[in-house]
């Protein structure tokens with residue numbers, strides 16, 4: 022691919038334009054994986070990874086609240102190419118160590134530029150190039166503007182805004198005399214020892230945070246509007262432990278345990294569609310075993326939706342329930358009426374007092390990293406496009422987005438998309454094409470255009486809030502992100518790159 026110093030609309034003084042064949046956005050688990058696959062599958066391709074933050078890790082670097090850990094097992098959340106040797110559920114620190122090893126072992130550090138935030142991306146069909154405006158933050162806090170050009174943009178920026186979490190607007194927050202904290206911006210100086218704490222929310226973050234702080238606090242109240250499904254088990258993998266005892270090679274253990282985990286997860290996912298009531302009862306039974314028959318499971322732990330319509334949060338070793346049983350933590354299922362001077366009044370009239378209120382209310386979905394996109398000087402609205410297999414978008418050339426799975430580990434798809442990108446780049450080279458653009462075929466003309474995800478299939482609040490911002494989906498496999506790893510693991514590697522969905526120029 023060619024070198025270029027393409028001009029852009031805003032003049033930059035004394036700034037050289039740097040060109041790479043492929044530009045990867047974000048050094049989270051997807052971006053580091055992309056860099057690995059590009060290096061190994063397409064050696065000789067020039068590339069950089071631009072990362073807005075000051076280090077790698079993405080989600081695992083941003084979140085620093087006590088107890089932060091995965092809720093997927095690392096045999097599948099880890100990459101397929103690097104064995105995971107720790108406990109299945111890992112802390113952020115363990116995940117960062119693992120990612121750091123991938124970077125060091127493959128000499129990827131030379132390609133990553135930290136504190137480089139991309140603000141604008143413009144495609145020029147005349148030059149077949151993306152031009153990116155980048156703000157670089159220097160050690161002294163000052164910034165400089167840089168410009169990069171690239172033939173291919175690989176979006177590994179995740180799906181939510183890192184700078185700030187989502188906090189709904191509640192009446193009376195200004196009256197509360199204690200501290201309000203969002204877990205995504207956990208303050209270094211937050212002292213919760215001996216304090217009364219309310220955690221608003223009941224997702225994975227609340228379930229992780231509460232057992233981690235409960236012992237030190239006077240009391241923690243989990244205040245939830247509606248319940249979540251939880252499943253609980255030992256944080257150990259029996260098969261992995263047995264294979265280790267037999268001194269089986271770690272590469273084999275990784276592959277075998279991955280297959281077993283995926284086999285079991287497939288069965289559970291199928292049950293959620295074929296026998297939702299049975300699965301629901303099994304999940305509730307698990308909670309009952311921890312909390313006892315006297316606990317009001319119906320009110321606090323029986324969601325109104327089908328299992329897996331939202332993520333099922335994993336509780337390793339039942340730690341959340343141990344906190345509730347010991348009396349250090351409690352659950353209130355009610356809606357917030359108003360914040361008060363001393364805490365929260367609920368709609369049913371309960372007065373909950375607190376010194377600290379933690380809003381574990383989730384994140385703000387961000388479509389493609391809050392970057393202003395243009396194609397040939399026209400501002401691009403991603404919600405006006407249709408997705409090609411949940412990776413590319415109609416009318417948007419030379420761009421792939423990594424969007425993982427909800428019911429399976431994100432990284433499974435990051436690996437699959439990486440293979441796809443490397444195959445596509447090879448295909449373009451073979452064809453002598455400089456541009457690949459998804460386009461609807463004549464037979465797709467009357468295809469119904471649907472939201473990115475079917476709410477019947479999966480409907481967490483952050484998706485429901487932002488669905489209108491996301492690209493559309495068709496009703497054919499080529500035009501959707503199926504959210505089905507077990508189908509996609511065969512479909513994506515075999516996808517016909519010449520079936521008319523991709524136009525080459």
Ligand SMILES: Cc1cc2nc3c(=O)[nH]c(=O)nc-3n(C[C@H](O)[C@H](O)[C@H](O)COP(=O)(O)OP(=O)(O)OC[C@H]3O[C@@H](n4cnc5c(N)ncnc54)[C@H](O)[C@@H]3O)c2cc1C
Pocket residue numbers: 046047048049050051052071072073074078079080081084090091092093094098137138139140177178179180181183226384389390391392423425426429430431432
């Ligand atoms: C607390 C928490 C726990 C989770 N646990 C799991 C789990 O157990 N299993 C699972 O499958 N999923 C989990 N997820 C979902 C999780 O986000 C993904 O699995 C995965 O970490 C996403 O990786 P990523 O690299 O695609 O994106 P991210 O981790 O979001 O990283 C994206 C990177 O891109 C950078 N970036 C974004 N925009 C720009 C820009 N304009 N310029 C430059 N850089 C930019 C960001 O700074 C960030 O470093 C969890 C999410 C959260 C919030």
